[in-house]
Amino acid sequence: MMTESWGQFKTFEGKKFEALDPEFTKEVSTLIGGQDLTACFQCAKCSAGCPVSDKVNIQIHEVMRMLVFGFKDVLDTDMIWLCTTCYTCQERCPQGIDITDILFGLKNMAFRAGKAPSGYLSARQGLYDTGRLYPPTEWEREDLELDPVPEFNIDDTKKLLDKMGLMKLEDDTQ
Ligand code: SF4
Ligand code: SF4
Structure with a gap:
């Protein structure tokens, strides 16, 4: 259970997401230069080392899952704004996924969608x-x-x- 949510962002607990959108998954993969997002096997090693894990409304491994499922709601998560860009998750990922760089891309997408705080x-x-x-x-x-x-x-x-x-x-x- 998340301890708190930040600013405009609300908890995702109990939320029913819209149908998955494979095009969104493809778009994010392409943005970052050919990432295979399906390589993520949900080990949560990224979240285990994330310094803001107790401050965000959704954990970074859950963000990765949302991307695989093509949930555009990912642009409403506070993780993309509270991420310190410390690169710990990216260093730890056993699948070599450029997680932090993906967050940079998501930040740009969220900004263009008018979702910047x-x-x-x-x-x-x-x-x-x-x-x-x-x-x-x-x-x-x-x-x-x-x-x-x-x-x-x-x-x-x-x-x-x-x-x-x-x-x-x-x-x-x-
Ligand atoms: S560390 Fe990598 S493989 Fe493990 S959950 Fe995070 S993104 Fe997925
Ligand atoms: S780069 Fe961002 S998401 Fe990754 S561990 Fe650091 S703060 Fe967490």
């Missing part, structure tokens, strides 16, 4: 507008006797972020 969206906007993920706190700097935060020209940063397509991730599928 609001905090991620505001962090992105803040980065684009100010060049910083978090506003610096002047009083902390004063306490530490640091110089004031230097001003910088945001235009160059914006040019770089525009080239990366940061604010257009949703348009990739259009």
Whole structure:
């Protein structure tokens, strides 16, 4: 039983999933560059070493099962956002499945499907507008006797972020 769920994400306990969609399984396999997701034999070694296993609404080996079954609900799991990308699961998998890389792909799919948590969206906007993920706190700097935060020209940063397509991730599928 999960101890808690995070933000917009709810527990999956007792949920009846929609019919499987083999095309979704194929799409995920292709995204990551030819993964054989059916190689997963559910040993759960990935979950056993996952540092966020007590924080997520579904375990990483269950995510892998959902992918094999083609359950698109996988895009609603908090695992894809709470994953620390530590690569422990990928290192441990006896079947050589690139689990963490798959999670990166799922994150992109979830983002394009409009399922990104609001905090991620505001962090992105803040980065684009100010060049910083978090506003610096002047009083902390004063306490530490640091110089004031230097001003910088945001235009160059914006040019770089525009080239990366940061604010257009949703348009990739259009
Ligand atoms: S470690 Fe690999 S084979 Fe085992 S459950 Fe996780 S993904 Fe599947
Ligand atoms: S990469 Fe993510 S899913 Fe894999 S063990 Fe680390 S936190 Fe867990």
